Amino acid sequence: MGIPAVQTKLGKYATQKVNEEFKTDINIGKVGLQLNGDIELKEILIRDYKNDTLISIGELNSSIISFKNLYNSKFNxxxxxxxxxxxxxxTYEGEENTNLDVFVDKFEDDNPRQGPSSFLFSSSDLSIENGIFRLTDENLETPRIFEFTELNANTTNFLINGPDVSSRINKFSFKDSxxxxxxxxxxxxxxTLDHMNFEDLSIKTEKSELKGGLxxxxxxxxLKNFTNKVNVTASFKDSEISLTELNVFFDEFGVNQRASLNADLSGTLNNLEAKNLNVSTTRNTRIIGDITFKNLFAKEDDxxxxxxxxxxxxxxxxxLTALLPRILGNAIPTVLSKVGNFKITGTSQITSKRINADIEIDTDLGFVKSDLELTEVDDIDRANYIGNIVFDEFDIGKLINDPKAKFVSANLDVDGKGFTLDNLSSNIKGDVFSLEYNGYKYENIEVSGDLGNKIFNGNLIADDPNLQLDFNGLVDFAEEKKKFDFKANVGYANLxxxxxxxRDSISEFRGLVNMTATGSSLDDASGAINIKNTTYENQDSRYVFEDFDIIxxxxxxERNITINSPDIINGNIKGKFKTEDILKLVENSVGSIYTNYEPFEIEEGQYIDFKFNIYSKIAAVFFKDLYLGKNTFIEGRIETDAKGFDLTFNSPxxxxxxxxxxxxxxxxxxSNPLYNTFIEIDTLSAGVYNASDFTLINVTRRDTLLVKTEFKGGKNNKDVFNLNLFYTIDEANKSVIGFRKSDVVFKGYEWFINSEKNNFNKVRFDRTFSAFxxxxxTINQGNEIIEVSGIISDSINKNLRVDFKDVELVKITPRIDSLDLAGVVNGKLDLVQKEGSYLPKSNLEISNLFVNDYDLGNLKADIEGNNSIxxxxxxxxLVxxxxxxxxxxxxxxVAEKRP
Known part of the structure; x- marks a missing residue:
């Protein structure tokens, strides 16, 4: 028995007996057997029913507990x-069972052998070193399902009892292909034949640790339809999973993330229910609830x-979309990217074609409750939907990128498609309980109609304390050519x-507006606006306008605009023009007569013919104290041609x-060769001073506008003003206005401005009128001189100065009854402003001061103010x-009430 050849022959005899009894194909190349029962088997080969390798072992070392049992097919x-x-x-091509199924079947009761299987294989400790396990199905497009290499294992209490296998797995490590x-x-x-159980399960990988039972x-x-037929029951607690590793089994997760997991699983792999699910990811996603996954491993698409x-x-x-990029990325509208962090409670059903969501969402922007059914969800931002959505104090402005819009509370039924402004097309009906817009919170709004990207066609009723409105019609900003076709009954609007x-402390509007128009801008707008029974009330008065038409x-x-209102304005504009160029046309027409003028670049060939009768009522709306007499009108023509400017304005x-x-x-x-502008006014009143017989005429000579104006003023019109001015544009494209030699008779004394006819006596300023x-x-009468000079840099920096030299006081003071002043003024007045702070200063001396012929002597006054004046x-x-x-x-x- 100690001879190896004899031992090998006995081993082959034993395996032959097994093969004969169970019709298997088990071969052992060498057998080594010691008297103490230790056995060494080499070159073990078990072939499957296709004569291919099922199991092969290079070397197996063990000890035989009972030779008698070995003879009776009990391997202890x-x-x-x-x-x-x-x-x-x-699994071979065309077959349903695996080669292991066929092999195990040979030991089952349906074997031709009568009676139960007596096969027994047991070991107190089983270790595997450097193993390989392959799972192959030749019926699949990719036959190799997986392959484990570098497999090392240790089990205790290993038992094969007929078809049943049990063991405690202490170690099992491998590399997956x-x-x-x-x-x-x-x-x-x-x-067993009907179940497989992993109790007290623990799986560790480089980045994951799974604990529980399976x-x-x-x-x-x-077993041949594992994903649909085999029931899975599992419970995992305090587990950590790498989603990157999980993608090996289900390639739908994001990468470079970890998740802690607690869950109870039941069902088949294609109908798997996860109850008591509690997942927390390293990207701060938390999921608590119950989820059923269907067709996770289905071969069919969608x-x-x-x-x-x-x-x-x-x-x-x-x-959240990074957790399951394809599944959730395709199911969650991108508009949710703007709501910040959110918390969702409720139920949701997601398929490749449909989503039902009855959920509440608490977001950084506010609260949303939705009960929606979505279809065509393969492009989620364009998906169709029907259902109800509720907003509660939700910051809609941040969602639609409108800084004027703020919080909304509403309950709306919706039926449409699209979750972005570009794709939105929905019918909405419901109540807007409150909406903050432009700094005001609107309340009690009913809305019903079609809403799209910059389009609304329907009915809107506002019952707000400051807006009573019934709007019915279309406002469409979606296309390049905008469309308006609506009626708006404004019962009350506190503007x-x-x-x-x-501007007004009170601004209240009422009226009926009817508008039908199209156009991409004011330049190609055509249509009509009719406003009826309109009232406007401000702090000064209440204005009533019966009818107002713009066509x-x-x-x-050639464009024609007609405005007709017996209360506001009547007239028309005709021509070829761009609205934004009208003011530029006017400025170019005036400025182009100067060589140094740099005109605005505008399209050539533009012209405007206009004529309007203007009524006082509309003027008072915009300027509360402005009144225009009857028959006030303005007419004229403006062209791009430098000489194409003609204007007439008359008002009584x-x-x-x-x-x-x-x-x-x-x-x-x-185009007039004699004059460019002529102004004539019978009488003028400026409060402290009155004038009459005012005339002004100008003409352009050698790149300079020469202006001559004459008028009378003062008591009994005895003051006479004869002013000669000029206007031009210098090489720096700045405007210059100044005095040529002019004379003024004031209180019977004749004064001269720029009597020396020099190049001073002027003011230079830019187009923005911000710097001067x-x-x-210089104003003088003989040796009496008044000189004004200074700089204004901007609205908060200036330095102005007035100098007096030997000026008789009586000649420069206004006429005051019962007050006669006399004396000679010398000195200066300074007004300085630096960065908004004023620093006024005066140094004046009045010699021989007389008041009502009473000699007071010489007055000297030095006064300096602080920055607040x-x-x-x-x-x-006074000396x-x-x-x-x-x-x-x-x-x-003088800052206090009692200085």
Whole structure:
């Protein structure tokens, strides 16, 4: 028995007996057997029914506990060490059972052998070193399902009892051909004809650790349809999973993420229910609830479904779609990327064709509740939907990128498609409880109609304390050519409270607006606007307008705009023009007569003919104290040609507050060789000073506009003004206005401006009227001189100065009854502003001061103010014949109520 050849022959005899009894193909190349029962088997080969390798073992070392049992097909072994194991589990082409199924069937009761199987294989400790396990199905497009290499394992209490297998797996490590390495798998393993169980399961990989239990229940014939027939029961607690590794088995997860997992699983792999699911990812996504996954591993396309009942789904768009990029990325509209972090509760059913969502969403922008059915979800941003959506204090402005819009609360039924502004096309009906827009919170709005990207066609009724509105019709900004076809009955609109008007403290509008028009801009707009029974009330008055029509039409490329209102304005505009160029046309027409003028670049060939009668009522709406007399009209023509500017304005009367002018006639004609502008006014009143017989005429000579104006003023019109001015544009494209030699008779004294006819006496300024240079303007009567000069840099920096030299006081003070002043003024007045702070200063001396013929002597006043013009340092003295009759030095503060 100690001879190896004899031992090998006995081993072959034993395997032959097994092969004969069970019709198997088991071969052992060499057998080594010691007297103490230790056995060494080499070159073990088990062939399958296709004569291919099922199991091969390079070397197996163990000990035989009972030779008698071995003879009776009961392999009671001690410790088993297996080296170089190869296990090929294969389903052949056209077959349903694996080669292992066929092999195991040979030991079952349906074997021709009568009676139950007596096959027994047991070991107290089984170790495998450097094994290979392959799973192959030749009926698949890719036959090799997976391959485990570098397989090392250790089990205890290993038992094969007929078709049943059980063991405690202490160690099980391998490399998967799909790229994952299992560092260790531990479990209490059990395999029978109807179930396979992994109790106390622990699986560790490089990046994952799974803890719990796993059980498969099946009928033997179900194994060939594992994903649909085999029932899975599992419970995982306190597990950590790498989604990158999980993609080896289900390639739908994001990468470079980890998740903690607690869940109870049941069902088949293609109908798998996860209850008590609690998932937290490293990207701060938290999922608590119950989810059923259908057709996770289905061969057919577009059969996947997810049915979720969420107690808490906390995440944001980027993190959640990164968890399952294809499944959730295609199911969640991109508009959710704008709501920030959110928490979802409720139920949702997701398939490749349809989504049902009855959920509540608490977001960074506010609360949303939706009960929607979505279809055509393969392009989720263009999906169709029907159902109900509720907003509660939701910041709609951030969602649609409109800074004027803020929080909305609404309950809307929706039926349409599209989740982005570009794709939106939906019928909506419901209530808007509140909406903050332009700084006002609207309330009680009913809406019903079609809503799209910059389009609304339907009915909107507002019952807000500050807006009573019934709107019915179309407003369409979607196309390049906008469309308007609506009626709006404005019962009441407080434009001041609604923040559309800020100038008036009261601004209330009522009226009926009917508009039918199209156009991409004001330049090609055509149609009609009719406003009826309109009232406008501000703090000054209540204005009633019965009817107002604006009609715009085109004949070829000439435009005609007619405005007709007996209360506002009547007239028309005709021509070829762009609205944005009208003011530029006017400025170019005036400025182009100067060589240095740089005209605005505008399209050539534009012209405007216009004529309007203007009524006082409309003027008062925009300027509360403005009144225009009857028959006020303006007409003229503007062309791109430099000489194509013709304007006539006539009004019998214009009033503004305490100012008024009578019989105003203005005529402008750039083509007139005698004059360009002529103005004539009968009387003028400026409150403190009145004038009459005002005329102004100008003409252009050698790139300079020469202006001559004459008028009378003062008491009994005894003051006479004869002013000669000029206007030009210098090489720096700045405007220059100045005085040629002019004379003024004031209080019977004749004064001259620029009597020396020099190049000073002018003011230079830019187009924005923000910066001014005042060159010395000299006014004199003989040796009496007043000089004005200074610089204005901007609205907060200026330096202005007035100098007096030997000026008689009586000649420059206004006429005041019962007050006669006399004396000679010398000195200066300075007004300085630096960065908004004023620094006024005066140094004046009045010698021989007389008041009503009473000699007061010489007055000297030095006064300097602070930056608020409320505190002054004063040094004032009055000296007569060397006697100081008045002296004041110190500070005067006028900031307080009692200075």
């Amino acid at each position: 072994l001690g410790d088993i060490d297996i080296q170089d194991l190869v296990f090929n589990l294969k 799909r790229g994952i390495t299992v560092d260790n798998l531990k479990a209490n393993f059990e395999y 059980r498969f229940d099946y009928q033997r014939e179900d 059969t996947f479904a997810l049915d979720g009942n969420f107690q808490n789904l906390a995440s944001n768009y980027n993190d 001041r409270v609604l923040n559309f008007v800020t 715009s039409s085109f004949q070829d490329d 009367e214009i009033k503004f507050k305490d100012y008024f002018a009578n019989n105003i006639n203005l005529s402008v004609d750039n 240079d005042i060159f010395p303007i 409320t505190n002054y340092l004063v040094d004032v003295s 007569n014949d060397n006697l100081t009759s008045f002296l004041a030095k110190g500070t005067i503060d």
